[in-house]
Amino acid sequence: MSDKLKIGISIGDVNGIGLEIIIKTLADSKIYDYCTPIVYGHTKVASFHRRATQVNELNFLVINDPSQTHFRKPNMINCWEEDVKIDIGQVTEAGGKYAFKSLERAVYDLKEGYIDALVTAPINKDNIQNDKFHFPGHTEYLQQYDGAAESLMFLVSDTLRVGVVTGHIPVSKIAESITAEKILAKLKLMNTSLQNDFWVRKPKIAVLGLNPHAGDNGLIGSEEKDIIMPAIEEARSNNILAFGPYSADGFFANGTYLQFDAVLAMYHDQGLIPFKQIAFETGVNFTAGLSFVRTSPDHGTAYDIAGKNQASEISFREALFTAIHIVKNRKEGLELNENPLLFSKLSRDRD
Ligand SMILES: NC(=O)C1=CN([C@@H]2O[C@H](COP(=O)(O)OP(=O)(O)OC[C@H]3O[C@@H](n4cnc5c(N)ncnc54)[C@H](O)[C@@H]3O)[C@@H](O)[C@H]2O)C=CC1
Numbered sequence: 001m002s003d004k005l006k007i008g009i010s011i012g013d014v015n016g017i018g019l020e021i022i023i024k025t026l027a028d029s030k031i032y033d034y035c036t037p038i039v040y041g042h043t044k045v046a047s048f049h050r051r052a053t054q055v056n057e058l059n060f061l062v063i064n065d066p067s068q069t070h071f072r073k074p075n076m077i078n079c080w081e082e083d084v085k086i087d088i089g090q091v092t093e094a095g096g097k098y099a100f101k102s103l104e105r106a107v108y109d110l111k112e113g114y115i116d117a118l119v120t121a122p123i124n125k126d127n128i129q130n131d132k133f134h135f136p137g138h139t140e141y142l143q144q145y146d147g148a149a150e151s152l153m154f155l156v157s158d159t160l161r162v163g164v165v166t167g168h169i170p171v172s173k174i175a176e177s178i179t180a181e182k183i184l185a186k187l188k189l190m191n192t193s194l195q196n197d198f199w200v201r202k203p204k205i206a207v208l209g210l211n212p213h214a215g216d217n218g219l220i221g222s223e224e225k226d227i228i229m230p231a232i233e234e235a236r237s238n239n240i241l242a243f244g245p246y247s248a249d250g251f252f253a254n255g256t257y258l259q260f261d262a263v264l265a266m267y268h269d270q271g272l273i274p275f276k277q278i279a280f281e282t283g284v285n286f287t288a289g290l291s292f293v294r295t296s297p298d299h300g301t302a303y304d305i306a307g308k309n310q311a312s313e314i315s316f317r318e319a320l321f322t323a324i325h326i327v328k329n330r331k332e333g334l335e336l337n338e339n340p341l342l343f344s345k346l347s348r349d350r351d
């Protein structure tokens with residue numbers, strides 16, 4: 001028996017770089033010192049990518065469910081019977097179909113508690129659409145699966161953490177979707193995640209404006225005055241150290257972000273462009289606010305380099321370790337809260 005965490009891995013689009021970065025990551029024997037990986041896919045599809053990646057020494061052990069896990073080995077749950085046609089670098093129906101089969105099985109095991117966390121390899125958000133998956137991304141699918149009212153797309157690295165108020169929505173809908181309630185809800189999720197998942201005791205959070213120059217006192221848009229500032233004030237009255245709104249254009253370039261534990265951006269590209277510019281290789285996408293832990297690399301399917309053995313596995317490996325850290329932080333936090341040291345006793349003892 002081992003106390004290593006069981007980390008589930010969904011393979012994403014079989015025509016993208018998902019299996020390449022999984023295989024490269026799991027080929028490093030040091031990984032098994034920290035966790036027991038279980039890949040949800042199929043050994044035949046993995047063999048295709050193993051050949052393309054020229055990693056010959058990695059052999060998956062097939063198991064039927066996570067209770068059969070072999071420790072210090074890469075485990076594979078075969079999620080379908082049939083042969084899959086791989087058209088590397090192409091967007092195909094099969095790419096979406098098998099990405100979903102992998103994700104569906106992994107998420108079931110995650111929610112049931114059979115695995116400790118899930119790391120997802122990239123999907124194509126269009127070809128995965130089906131009767132059971134009608135969402136713009138993993139984030140929204142997992143939020144619904146978990147029955148959560150809100151979640152936070154939270155991009156994290158050693159130097160920068162960025163969450164977004166609005167996620168996968170068209171740009172034309174951004175302004176109307178930003179409300180004080182939504183900003184406050186995201187700030188609460190971010191604050192709680194920083195405390196419980198990253199162990200930042202008193203997080204300092206920067207909030208970006210929506211308009212150029214954060215509206216310039218209402219001259220270039222009123223959302224800052226009418227919506228964002230009231231939300232920040234409300235957050236502060238809830239004991240959240242939120243600051244801003246900051247003008248987004250210079251905020252990252254002049255290093256202001258380094259003074260904060262995290263940044264709340266108003267929309268996807270406002271936050272993710274600077275994040276990827278600063279931390280693309282090591283960045284991790286974490287879905288905060290859920291009962292379970294899910295991370296992913298901060299990039300997509302990269303069809304342009306799929307099958308060419310050019311993909312970097314660094315972000316995927318970081319996603320794996322971030323998931324392990326968050327699970328451990330949550331567990332230890334719960335244990336500490338179960339047995340808190342009474343302050344009065346502590347101070348008496350000191351006297
Ligand atoms: N979590 C997820 O499942 C995500 C899925 N996607 C999906 O991926 C598909 C492609 O999206 P794009 O915008 O093209 O972004 P992308 O991240 O797939 O590619 C952008 C550029 O970065 C390069 N790149 C990406 N990952 C790399 C790696 N590990 N090593 C070396 N180079 C790498 C690619 O070759 C490409 O030139 C879309 O369908 C999108 O929806 C995008 C982001 C996240």
Ligand SMILES: NCC(=O)COP(=O)(O)O
Pocket residue numbers: 136137138139140153272285296298
């Ligand atoms: N660029 C981040 C992103 O698209 C996240 O997508 P998903 O994790 O919700 O699938």
